[in-house]
Amino acid sequence: MESKVLPLATCALTEGGILQLIESEGHFSGRHVKQPTLQIINIRRVPANALTDVYWAVLSDSENSIEVVISTHLSHLVQSGQLVEHTIIKAKTYQYNITDDNIHIVSISEIDILECNPEEVIGNPVSVSVLDSAQKKDVKDGYSYFNDDDEWGEDSDKDEPLTWSLDEPSNFCDWTIEVTRVQSSSPKNPYNKHSREHKGRETNRADSKPLVQHYHVHKAILSVGPRRSEYFATLFKQSHLSEFENNTSHIILEDSAATSFPSILNFIYNDKKVKFTSKNATAIRHLAHYFGVRSLWKCASAFIRGDFSLETAATYLTESTLYHDEKLEHASIDILAERIEEINRRTLTKLPPSSFERVVSSPKLKCRSKKLSDIVLKYCQTQGGAVDMSLLMKCTRCEVMPSVSRKAALPLLKVAVAEEEKAGVNLSDTNNVLRARCVEACVEEWKETLAKPLLALESRDKNISRILGANSIEHRELPLAIQVELLEKSLCAAKVELDDVKAELLYREEQVEGLLKQCKTHTVLPLSGASV
DSSP states (O other): OOEEEGGGGOOSTTHHHHHHHSSSSSOOHHHHHHHHOEEEEEEEEEESSOEEEEEEEEEOOOSEEEEEEGGGGHHHHHHTSOTTOOOEEEEEEEEEEEEETOOOEEEEEEEEEEOOOOSSSOOOOOOEOOHHHHOHHHHHHBBBBOHHHHHHOOGGGGGGOOOEEEOOOOOTEEEEEEEEOOOOOOOOOOTTTTOHHHHHHHHOOOOOOOOEEEEEEEEHHHHHSTOOOHHHHHHHTTTSGGGGGTTTEEEEEEHHHHHHHHHHHHHHHOOOOOOTTTTTHHHHHHHHHHOOOOOHHHHHHHHHHHSTTTTTHHHHHHHHHTTTTTTHHHHHHHHHHGGGGGGGGHHHHHHHHHHHHHTTOTOOOOOHHHHHHHHHHHHHHGGGGOOOHHHHHTTTTTTSSSOOOOOHHHHHHHHHHHHHHTTTTTTTTTTTTTHHHHHHHHHHTHIIIIIIHHHHHSSSSSHHHHTOOOOOGGGGGGHHHHHHHHHHHHHHHHHHHHHHHHHHHHHHHHHHHHHOOOHHHOOOOOTTTOOO
């Protein structure tokens, strides 16, 4: 029988009955097992799955109370109303177990229901955990099994908490996380005079970080608690995976994520406040999402919302692209495109070519054409070999840059010609490409771009050269055919300008001659009323 009803005479609660349930670990049933009489003071339902409900009950012996699990085959007693609050029962079969995760559980599988129901809680029971009850139960002589003051030293409560360690395992570590850092290589800039061999710089750099690091951790801390990692909580339940052969997880992370990984562990272990910056916030949020640490993800998101601005948008664009955070990408591109004229050009030059292209190609771009030509020129001069013909044409298409500034015209023409040669194409006959617009801008300002440097270098007077401020003749660095094209068109422009000046002079001369004739033929009439 799983349960039966006993008469009223047996309704007195068993003194110390709660402690009897947990005197030792294991399964208890039969005539020779203590069968305490207890009172149910609370019952709650916990859905186990779509078909089954599990009931938890708080049992009391009038002095102490604990929460126990009612076996599923007794659930019908709750559903039929036989087991309710204040019901008196006799626990006949029960089991006290400690799980692998150090969770202490008492389950009741056979009971007798007593007839009496006082309809109120008997005594003033104190709620205690199963673990505390097991450690604090009293013996008949009134002394506890453990006397903390006598048996244990004063330093027993001063042990350092468990923590993760790097390289060498700390106390009780039972899992290793191997983090491999992905090295992001920067493209070489052949046009930068200060550039060196990238490979040699990486190998010999004194502050280079190790490519592989081993973090020694504790499975229980990573997978249990309010700051637990859902990733590891799920992993540790699947012991058939290959990771359990050597108790090691192998994870590959980008450089910024690998640098921020210790912050994730600190947060999980001791709720240590993470120091967010514009450079690490996106990486930390990515790690929090990847490892399923929801509370940390919320903290990182809150920081990004407060920190996001025009000054930090370029950094967030680079990081969000790296971690495929599309919402943050779009927000960064929009603010950079709308206010590109306000941004420090050094900030823009730090963007990778693909991100720079997305900003300039954005439909929300608001930038004057000549201002944009200066920005593109600065980016090309900084990035050098990272800018190819395809990127240059997309960033300088006629729709966004119909004209080029005088200052950027000649240097940008050199970039365009160099990229054409590199790509093996000749776009000289195409009117809407960058090359044609640069030539047009040089010709329009032929005095500044061509004549002034020539006059400065040809002059024997050093003062004149200094005043003109020219140190080199840039157009001579172009291919001969383009030099000829520039000079021919400049001569034509100069001829047109000279003809305009001559025409203006002739017009002025005609006006002067007309005024002189009027002066000679002008007759001075006598004043009226004068005497003869």
